[in-house]
Amino acid sequence: MGLEVVAANNLRRIDRGLRVLAPAKLNLCLDLLGQRADGFHELETVMTTVRLFDTVELRTPDSGEANGNADGAIRFTAADAAGRPLPAEWAPSDDSNLAVRALRVLFEQTGESRPAELKLFKRIPSQAGMGGASSDAAAVLVAANRLWRLGLSTDDLLQAAAQLGSDVPFFVAAIMNETGHAAALCRGRGERIEPIAAPAGKAIVIAKPAVGLSTASVYRSVEQRRCDDPRSQSVARRLAEGDWRGVGGEMRNALQAAAMRLAPELRAVAAAMGRLGLVAHQLTGSGAAWFGLCPSLRHARHAAARLRADHALWACATTT
Numbered sequence: 001m002g003l004e005v006v007a008a009n010n011l012r013r014i015d016r017g018l019r020v021l022a023p024a025k026l027n028l029c030l031d032l033l034g035q036r037a038d039g040f041h042e043l044e045t046v047m048t049t050v051r052l053f054d055t056v057e058l059r060t061p062d063s064g065e066a067n068g069n070a071d072g073a074i075r076f077t078a079a080d081a082a083g084r085p086l087p088a089e090w091a092p093s094d095d096s097n098l099a100v101r102a103l104r105v106l107f108e109q110t111g112e113s114r115p116a117e118l119k120l121f122k123r124i125p126s127q128a129g130m131g132g133a134s135s136d137a138a139a140v141l142v143a144a145n146r147l148w149r150l151g152l153s154t155d156d157l158l159q160a161a162a163q164l165g166s167d168v169p170f171f172v173a174a175i176m177n178e179t180g181h182a183a184a185l186c187r188g189r190g191e192r193i194e195p196i197a198a199p200a201g202k203a204i205v206i207a208k209p210a211v212g213l214s215t216a217s218v219y220r221s222v223e224q225r226r227c228d229d230p231r232s233q234s235v236a237r238r239l240a241e242g243d244w245r246g247v248g249g250e251m252r253n254a255l256q257a258a259a260m261r262l263a264p265e266l267r268a269v270a271a272a273m274g275r276l277g278l279v280a281h282q283l284t285g286s287g288a289a290w291f292g293l294c295p296s297l298r299h300a301r302h303a304a305a306r307l308r309a310d311h312a313l314w315a316c317a318t319t320t
């Protein structure tokens, strides 16, 4: 069977299965509204997907291979974009990978398990605040539901997603979108999503130092757990209007100071971004990636090339 569009350009039928593009996200604004009794933080954050993707392939094993692949058995492999074995610091290549855990959560929720072949190709850097693991998990939930016609509603999928992580529901909503692109104002732990009808195609440069940051450690190190002047709602309005300079004028990230204390390397990244003529720049999520809004894609490409050549950073130019 050849490639055939199933429902959207980010979800395609492949032999015995589905291939899904799992996008990265950036937090254009992140406000903390206090710490909750369960230890999590109440958030208001504006998230957008960007056109940098991991690829998830989910298949029903060939009947010839079914031997030893019992009902519910998951054969999982993880690789880089070129199909080479994944370095351990990128993501686990065993059952602890969030993509595998997503399949198990779905099997538990539906009471139905299937033999499955799951392949993950990573491009999104890890411990970057770009939601790579969360997006992979969301891609698995959407793919499994479609492939095996499990009949879960969007609400069921969002509920399964919230069990896997605070960012996972945002990605389920994004991947279920026609275009695979989404922006949203997210509240609660991050799982309450209010979509923003934002124009796509805005240019961005992203850079990450070699160091990664653990999300839990960054939240633990925050000094001010409630923002005096939350800006996410205003950034969401600017984004809906396509006002990139307006977004740049108001955006901020309440986790940035804590991330910079834990990874002092970020000072050099911020300084390098500051010399590139960007509209605005800041940390995404809990880091360690840093991004800048650019006046054009050409500008973003030039900026990424300089960040790679002059500062030896992982860097890419992309769009929302």
Ligand SMILES: C[C@](O)(CO)[C@H](O)COP(=O)(O)OP(=O)(O)OC[C@H]1O[C@@H](n2ccc(N)nc2=O)[C@H](O)[C@@H]1O
Residues within 6 Å of the ligand: 027, 030, 039, 040, 041, 042, 043, 045, 129, 131, 134, 164, 165, 166, 167, 168, 188, 189, 190, 215, 216, 219, 285, 286
């Ligand atoms: C930094 C962000 O990516 C911004 O979008 C998210 O807030 C983090 O989302 P995530 O990686 O899906 O996070 P989870 O896996 O749910 O939580 C990881 C850890 O981050 C902390 N955490 C996360 C979300 C939240 N609203 N408050 C928190 O304090 C908790 O210590 C938690 O144990």
Ligand SMILES: Nc1ncnc2c1ncn2[C@@H]1O[C@H](COP(=O)(O)OP(=O)(O)OP(=O)(O)O)[C@@H](O)[C@H]1O
Residues within 6 Å of the ligand: 089, 090, 091, 092, 096, 097, 098, 099, 125, 126, 127, 128, 129, 130, 131, 132, 133, 134, 136, 137, 167, 213, 214, 215, 285, 286, 287
């Ligand atoms: N599919 C996966 N991809 C990447 N990391 C994974 C995956 N599954 C589990 N992990 C583990 O989760 C950790 C953090 O994941 P990830 O890179 O998505 O976090 P992050 O960039 O901080 O994203 P977030 O914005 O959600 O906080 C990694 O260090 C890795 O050990």
